[in-house]
Amino acid sequence: MRIARFSHxxxxxxxxxxxxxxxxxxxxxxxDGYPLGGSRVNPTGERYALxxxxxxxxxxxxxxxIYGLAKNYEAHAQFMHEAGHSEIAHAPEDMxxxxxxxxxxxxxxxxxxxxGASHDMNYEPEVAVVIGRIxxxxxxERAMDYVLGFTCxxxxxxxxxxxxxxxxxxxxxxxxxxxxxxxxxxxLNWRDARISFSLxxxxxxxxxxxxxxxxxxxxxxxxxxxxxxxxxxxxxxxTGTPHASGSLKPGDEAVVHVEGIGxxxxxxxxx
Ligand SMILES: CC(=O)CC(=O)C(=O)O
Numbered sequence: 001m002r003i004a005r006f007s008h009x010x011x012x013x014x015x016x017x018x019x020x021x022x023x024x025x026x027x028x029x030x031x032d033g034y035p036l037g038g039s040r041v042n043p044t045g046e047r048y049a050l051x052x053x054x055x056x057x058x059x060x061x062x063x064x065x066i067y068g069l070a071k072n073y074e075a076h077a078q079f080m081h082e083a084g085h086s087e088i089a090h091a092p093e094d095m096x097x098x099x100x101x102x103x104x105x106x107x108x109x110x111x112x113x114x115x116g117a118s119h120d121m122n123y124e125p126e127v128a129v130v131i132g133r134i135x136x137x138x139x140x141e142r143a144m145d146y147v148l149g150f151t152c153x154x155x156x157x158x159x160x161x162x163x164x165x166x167x168x169x170x171x172x173x174x175x176x177x178x179x180x181x182x183x184x185x186x187x188l189n190w191r192d193a194r195i196s197f198s199l200x201x202x203x204x205x206x207x208x209x210x211x212x213x214x215x216x217x218x219x220x221x222x223x224x225x226x227x228x229x230x231x232x233x234x235x236x237x238x239t240g241t242p243h244a245s246g247s248l249k250p251g252d253e254a255v256v257h258v259e260g261i262g263x264x265x266x267x268x269x270x271x
Contacts, residue, residue: 003035003149004028004183005058005107008048012058014041015048017183026050036061036132036148037233059107059180060151061130063236066104066178067225068155070096072215072240079244087163095216095224098168100155100238104178108264112156113176113271114250121248121268124155124241125197125256127211129218130184135231143219146231149184150193152256152264155238156248179254180236185261190218194259195242200252209242
């Protein structure tokens with residue numbers, strides 16, 4: 001099942017995304033409520049084509065909080081070392097966890113606004129996990145029971161400010177630093193989901209990878225985070241970027257693709 005948030009003539013609403021075999025395209029089946037945290041929702045009877053006038057996909061969720069894993073793939077840790085970011089060092093057996101605020105979230109096709117304080121913005125394509133139930137002290141074996149689904153993300157990072165600030169608050173928490181979308185996919189081969197990235201229409205193979213190569217897997221991430229913080233329905237975990245990251249400049253079009261979910265497109269503008 002795919003759960004989307006969209007606006008129709010600027011009014012936000014949830015929907016299931018359904019493929020119409022006869023028309024060979026996706027439709028939004030509008031819902032009357034908030035389909036998270038066990039709430040009951042019903043179709044309103046309205047259905048819209050994704051490309052209909054006045055329809056716009058929004059970030060599928062506005063989380064209370066977003067956690068992210070850094071250097072959670074050996075290939076990315078190696079890339080960062082070779083790119084001269086060796087000051088961001090940690091033992092691979094330890095999880096390196098950071099946060100992004102809810103105000104960093106944007107949706108599909110929303111602009112990524114490069115702050116004037118930075119001259120070095122990077123893309124980081126990733127799989128994001130969306131929590132479906134209150135999770136506290138969850139054991140690894142039961143962690144996936146707390147997941148509603150998965151979406152694509154770009155963990156946009158200001159490398160120059162990341163070097164300056166030990167807390168990464170500005171580097172990863174600025175407005176628009178967390179594109180999410182295009183929707184929440186509830187079924188995914190999360191043990192081996194392929195992530196790819198394109199920049200200005202060109203595939204960037206060195207940025208691609210698969211969750212099969214995560215150092216700390218998704219159940220382990222949920223167990224570790226919920227051991228010190230309560231995860232609420234709608235909270236999001238950015239699972240780590242698989243390999244190379246690279247420069248984003250005003251005018252660039254960034255597309256994160258996760259097999260089994262879809263594509264998340266954003267264009268960079270100067271702030
Ligand atoms: C140091 C980083 O910014 C790396 C990061 O966030 C990751 O996904 O890995």
